[in-house]
Amino acid sequence: MIDQSRHEMLAKPLPDEEARQRFVLSLKRHIGGPMREATPVVWAREAEPAFSARVRRAPATREEAEAALDATRFHRFAKALNRTGQEMMWQAIGETIYREESRIRAAAARLSSQKGAGGTLELDSDLAVDPIYRHCFIHLQPEGYLPPDPDGDSVVAGAFYESGGRLYSMGRGITAGDSKALAAIAWLRAYRPGWEPRNILDMGCAAGGASTVYPAHFPNAEVHAVDLGASMLRYAHARAESIGVPVHFHQRDAGRAGFADGSFDLIVSHNLFHEISDAKRREVAAETLRLLAPGGLAIHQDVDLLFRGKALWEEAECAYxxxxxNEPFWLTYVACDFASELRDAGFDAASVSEHKVPKTAGPGFWHAFVAEK
Structure with a gap:
């Protein structure tokens, strides 16, 4: 696939599989580009005027804006095509992953046993997990984040997450360095010049793409990463070993991570908040306070979709x-006020801030909640 860095754990497409993936990439770029750019035009010229004429007032809520957009043929077609493109993406990726699954599983077992990079993997089969992650396949990912694992050696969740995520990002930021982590590090370098954290925690690490970036930029730091899924973490650990980066992966809940108080100078999360509930996000706030060492800093980074200042049509579009x-917590995230939740957890008001973090791959920003102790 376009610009895709290679490592031993990555599923390797055959030429015809890669051709299908390139087609899906082009389709998703068209949906996310020219078609999305037409939405405010359709809103202004058709959806909003038709709703106002029918109800004798302008739409006043997100739900009314959704109904107004859904009354247009363009928006219904755009949503159908978007869903189709997502399904096609997973089908194209799945061809490669299921053909490569035995090789990837064997590579994971070998890399994990060699322990060449110095990282570790800690799994907990008794970890209590919200059933939603077993039964809701987030963003339609086949088998979900916690797939069946009868033999205790599944890596399919991580394989799908990395390969699908690379295509899902529409070809941007898919080099050896995860673009989310690179953006956070670039922001941190400017915010705290010369600061070198010695202990780093990545909350909700998924396939470990962001986790493995931090050791390269902070070579004297010990990096730990937590996630709920064993299949995801086996892949993440083997991936880190394959590229020679020491990361310590743990199957733990980010809201109850279990490390000692004050264990980390830097705590990060990347796209975690739109995957967790309000209650869990508040637990993460409290755990961030507990785990940060004095002088430490936390960067919780996610997509820049908060509803603040958004037009009604943008809020309606976000609801897609x-x-x-299959994003059960999407609307929970976009309406959240995590800065207040950090203060409620015990952070000083002056130590909590929000920032637009420029992306290092492609235009736009990430939204970051920052807390210092």
Whole structure:
């Protein structure tokens, strides 16, 4: 696939598989580009005027804006095509992953046993996990984040997450360094010049793409990463070993990570908040306070979709992922006020801030909640 860095754990497409992936990439770029750019035009010229004429007032809520957009043929077609493109993406990726699954599983076992990079993997089969992660396949990912694992050696969740994520990002930021982590590090370098954290925690690490970036930029730091899924973490650990990066992966809940108080100078999360509930996010706030060492800093980074200042049509557009892309906490995230939750957890008001973090791959920003202790 375009610009895709290679490592031993990555599923390797055959030429015809890569051709299908390139087609899907082009389709998703068209949906996310020219078609999305047409939405405000359709809103202004058709959806909003038609709703106002029918109800004798302008739409006043996100739900009314959704109904106004859904009354247009363009928006219904765009949503159908978006869903189709997502399904096609996983089908194209799945061809490669299921053909490569035995090789990837064997590579994971070998890399994990060699322990060449110095990282570790800690799994907990008794970890209590919200059933939603077993039964809701987030963003339609086949088998979900916690797939069946009868033999105790599954890596399919991580394989799908990395390969699918690379295509899902539409070809941007898919080099050896995860673009989310690179953006956070670039922001941190400017915010705290010369600061070198010695202990780093990545909350909700998934396939470990971001986790493995931090050791390269902070070579004297010990990096730990937590996630709920064993299949995801086996892949993440083997991936880190394959590229020679020491990371310590743990199957733990980010809201109850279990490390000692004050264990980390730097705590990060990347795209965690739109995957967790309000209650869990508040637990993460409290755990961030507990785990940060004096002088430490936390960067919780996610997509820049908070509803603040958004037009109604933008709020309506955001709702697509909740209804049609298996994102049960999407609308929970976009309406959240995590800065207040950090203060409620015990952080000093002056130590909590929010920032637009420029992306290092492609245009736009990430939204970051920052807390210092």
């Amino acid at each position: 992922d909740f209804y049609h892309n």
